[in-house]
Amino acid sequence: MQPLLSIESVSKRFAGHQALHEVDLAIGGGEFIALLGPSGCGKTTLLRCIAGFLKPDDGRILIEGADITGAPPYRRPLNTVFQSYALFPHMSVADNVAYGPRRAGTGRTEAQARAREALALVGLEEMGERLPRALSGGQQQRVALARAIVNRPKLLLLDEPLSALDLKLRRRMQIELKHIQEKLGIAFIFVTHDQEEAMAMANRIVVMNAGRIEQVGTPADIYRAPASRFVAEFVGxxxxxxxxxxxxxxxxxxxxxxxxxxxxxxxxxxxxxxxxxxxxxxxxxxxxxxxxxxxxxxxxxxxxxxxxxxxxxxxxxxxxxxxxxxxxxxxxxxxxxxxxxxxxxxx
Structure with a gap:
């Protein structure tokens, strides 16, 4: 079966620094993938290449067999949830979520209906009229998620979206995110440096180090049968x-x-x-x-x-x-x- 996302020999350099070294990875539809590794390992660079914010120096990125390596972000069938959430402070929650469909040319009535549907999926259907500043950090995170899924992407990228939350709320949001992903059936790629977060949420974990993939496997594989000393020491x-x-x-x-x-x-x-x-x-x-x-x-x-x-x-x-x-x-x-x-x- 053809993978949803194929990353083929992708490399990226910054001013002489090799951030990614010929990375190969295939991801299927509906998977929850965690890109795990320490700061500077290349996981965010890889995510930004997938999203279209960076162009690889070498290699290709394909979605369902179509080469999107040179396509701009808005031409890719995916959305990104950032660490900062980036909500519009002057817009209501519902208008924030409806913003994407409206920009794509969807009529106001349908865009609002899709926004209400997305907010219901994340448990915020009663908060559509509030402004973002009236919400807690966890609620703002869910609004950002609703805004990403309202466009019905094939792939959702999440760049450490829980890192600003306190420990108790972060653990609750891990469970909620996993449930939402299972309900939607959308493939998630989640960047984190937190091994427990990756183990709790992902179907497969991609452990990265110095711009290379050290190991790809289930949480049990990564924990019980690490492929290298680095993986053994980084996880657990x-x-x-x-x-x-x-x-x-x-x-x-x-x-x-x-x-x-x-x-x-x-x-x-x-x-x-x-x-x-x-x-x-x-x-x-x-x-x-x-x-x-x-x-x-x-x-x-x-x-x-x-x-x-x-x-x-x-x-x-x-x-x-x-x-x-x-x-x-x-x-x-x-x-x-x-x-x-x-x-x-x-x-």
């Missing part, structure tokens, strides 16, 4: 455990001495903090263990994270429901991990 809290050569065809964990099949280019393996356990008594046969000393105890809500030094390595162990006073710095413990839970990291 990894334990990166060094390995060393053992007998032919095998490599050894430096912390526990357990052996694994040798893999080319692997200098460490990853285990997530929730995959490690504290061992009392005789460990099960499938558990590799190492003695350690607790260095720090951090309790956040129901989760307590222990930082445990095992030789030259500090391991993070997450425990649900554990009292933060059960262990303290200086406590001697035994850390256990299942070899089957380890993921090799190719350097």
């Amino acid at each position: 809290e990894p334990n990166l455990i060094p390995v060393e050569p053992a007998r032919p065809g095998r490599m050894r964990l430096k912390v526990t001495g357990a052996e694994l099949p040798y893999a080319e280019g692997v200098r460490c393996v990853m285990a997530r903090p929730e995959d490690l356990v504290l061992v009392d008594g005789t460990p099960p046969a499938d558990l590799a263990t190492a003695p350690g000393i607790v260095e720090e105890v951090v309790a956040v809500g129901p989760v307590t994270t222990l930082f445990i030094r095992c030789g030259d390595v500090v391991l993070k162990v997450a425990r649900l429901g554990m009292s933060a006073t059960a262990l303290h710095p200086g406590s001697a413990v035994t850390v256990g991990l299942r070899v089957s839970a380890l993921h090799p990291i190719v350097e």
Whole structure:
């Protein structure tokens, strides 16, 4: 099946700086895609190339097979929601939303009807007569979304639209945005540097670093099977455990001495903090263990994270429901991990 959006070997340079390096990506209709990465990784540059605000130096961008690389933004079947919302302060909410259809030549009555429909989708049908300044930040964000979807685009681009909201409101809006996207069936491309935001909302995550795509996958793929050390360290809290050569065809964990099949280019393996356990008594046969000393105890809500030094390595162990006073710095413990839970990291 032909993808909705095809990005083919797209590169972009600014005054000698390579912002994008031959990026390739295909996105299907109805997908919710998160472009995730640190500041300066190229995610916003890529979004602006898709939107038409920047022209790639090399490569092509196609929507449903049609080359739009050189088309201006208003000629593309997509809309963009910006971080600032950019609402017209002197217009009512309804007039803000109806502005796009009116500019496209739609009659006033139909434009207002479509505006009311879009506002109903975002739960603001009773606020059409208000001015933007009378709305909360979350409500303004939803007006900006309604203004984008009223034109019925095939693709919606969102450039960190939740970053100005407080944490509680941002989490609520994440759920609302996901529900709206599922209801509309429009493909969303959402730019964020917040890994939790990407994991909560996206069907697939595109992890970017230094103008390149490091990995594309589902949230579970990105979290459990990172393709590189960068992805492992950027998404979640990894334990990166060094390995060393053992007998032919095998490599050894430096912390526990357990052996694994040798893999080319692997200098460490990853285990997530929730995959490690504290061992009392005789460990099960499938558990590799190492003695350690607790260095720090951090309790956040129901989760307590222990930082445990095992030789030259500090391991993070997450425990649900554990009292933060059960262990303290200086406590001697035994850390256990299942070899089957380890993921090799190719350097």
